[in-house]
Amino acid sequence: MTMTEDPTTAPSYKWVGSRSVRPDGLDKVTGKAQFGADLKLPNMLEGAVARSPHAHARIVSIDTSAAEAMAGVHAVITAADLPDLADAGSKTDDIFMSEKILARSKVLWEGHPVAAVAATSREIARAAADAIVVVYEALPHVLTVDEALADGAPVLHDAMITRGVEPAPEAASNAASRVVHERGDLDKGFADADTVLEREYTTKPVHQGYIEPHACVADANQDGRANLFVSSQGHFSLRAMTATTLGWSPSQLNVTPAEIGGGFGGKTTIYLEPLAVRLSAKSGRPVRLVMGRDEVFKATGPTSGSRMKIKMGVTNDGKITAAEVWMAFEAGAFPGSPVGAASMTAIACYDIPNFFVEGFDVVCNKPKVAAYRAPGAPIIAYGVESIVDELALAIDMDPIDLRLKNAAVEGTQASYGPEFPRIGFVETLEAIRDSEHYKSPVPEGYGRGVASGFWFNIGGNSTATVNINEDGNVNVIEGSPDIGGSRASMALFAAEEFGISVDRVSVKIADTQTVGFNDVTGGSRVTLATGKVVIDCCRSIKEDLRRRAAKTWDCEIDDVEWVEGQAQHVSGTETPLSLADLAAKAPRTGGPISVTQSENVRGAGAGFTTQLVDLEIDQETGVCRVARYTTAQDAGKAIHPSYVEGQMQGGVVQGIGWAFNEEYIHRSDGTLDNPSFLDYRIPVASDLPMIETIIVEVPNPNHPYGVRGVGEAGIVPPMAAIGNAIERATQCRLNNLPMSPIALLDAINRRG
């Protein structure tokens, strides 16, 4: 279902908003699509990585001689084969990135790479990696923010002084930084409230769970250049990071994007790429590196575990008067948790006059976290949307009415600073309130929960080229890896602009030497930003086509208009010229028809969602079944509704897994106990009902078609919505994720 802001005034389109066949579908269902591990080159070697068995240890020595002596082994590398960026005076973040790729003096988590091998087979490479002798001096470890912030905790980085604290601490600690947002008078705000609740929540690290493991093929040349074929969310960013780690210039690398089997933020950074390039350079042969699933879990970034303390006050008539939020997020081995974004999104849905939000970025002995869909927002929303629901229960108010009463609208000063432009939060609340699902009675034994979420969405740098072929068909060349249907969206934009069938548009994602720079596919930015440059290319070409038609007819360009795929003379005296006609005349009217556009695109539109879940709860076992789920999300404008619905459903499904099952479970020695999909359980189709979608369309005024971006906001509310449903059915509030059957049964038993 789609709910447009004002259907009577909304523009009508022929192609934008249609459900065209996905352009990558045929190659994927026939097995032709090339993913990261699919490339095979002549003489290619297979790689393997030797990893730390310890959560925290000093490296005393590394002996690679046995591995190097093995038949079939062609190269072995350690950190000594990469430049020491600390010695080079590089930025701290780059030094940390390099140490993430290969440990230099200490290992900081189980799975931290210490060496890599290239050999004639994967089996030989694995055996050689296992033959590398590393002598460690084990160190005490910290696995959670509680352990990392405790007095006397072992410190991971001796020089880490907490940023954002005044005066600056004298001693190093595991707290990398502190962020604060505040407004108003907190004491007065709580004094004005009739009900004040204070709660504490924890969450565990969870992985993005992409099905395709990290994989790449590197082929280094003798001239100091290399080709890299890799599955990622941003081959330009990977080029830059890989080059920095190698001490190279980005131009020494050409990176070709493979098809991607899921990313969700986790493929915006590097793990294998510098190792593959260095092994290839050292062996003189192409090298392929592919992670196993256990390596994906142990050595790539999940999102943070956390502890949160939230206090919130409300009047009896439903005005939230104050909020105090404290949160500490695990960053893993190096600083960089999404606590900054979490602190900005925490209460962004609401217009609260008095608040204090404080967040800490905390390192611990786990893999460095990576981005995961709306990074940070789902974690803090679990706490905030849970306590908002408890406030509604406490004052006996409908949870949607309470949210409507406090909802941020156009002109509200967001909790993180600026005023919101036109946003669609209220519309998502109204869409759920007015849905058949919300109006239906809650079945006996079921619980019904509501929660909302916010994500910024971003713009950023994009480049595209649009070429008109001799037959009048259109090629779009862009550089944003397609993880959510962007090729279909770009084709629809071009078809709409030119007024031609979408079947006549092909879209290619080009390598780093073929197309200009593009930021990562992340932040829900590609349909907005890359779409904007594709639209601009098409509009420039249409101007050029009108000029060429005017030349053909010996008239002024203003006498020519572009209507439904052809140039027409305003007088109607000339036979219209189609795109194919003009393409055929191109050599005589100015040459090939092509435009390239690059832009740092502004004007991203904030995204909001409200979600509703019905749970069937077995109070004898603690098992919950998602019986019905409806999500309403403001897309601005749905360019391809099927993909938009898919993004909305995908976010919800990942959130359902986060709510019930998913967690990193560590043993007391700091090693991961569940590095497989058998023991780390993500939802499968049989766990779920069809997720019902309501696409809300409140157009973003800063985009030609009103696009906001839809890839991330959907994952923000599910954990709170499910927790709220559980409480309403069982009177048990679960304040720790995951809300497993064991946890719920324990709460039910304690309730009595």
Place this chain on the structure above:
Amino acid sequence: MITVKFSASLRDLTGDDHEVLVDAPTVRRLIKVLDERYPGIGERLSEGTSVAINGEILPDALYEDIPDGAEVHFLATLAGG
């Protein structure tokens, strides 16, 4: 003149100043003026910061023009998944 509103994370440098009026036509010039008034803030604002001008959040905004009468906020750089 433009109005600059400081987040609490900058108060260690701006003290009790929650907002100031500044005459600056670009973000670069604004940071320079602020650094003269609050020594050290220039370094903080030049890296890892987005700028919101009249509500629109702009990454990489150092050379962005600021219209007269605008409201400006400095925010953490945003990334996504």
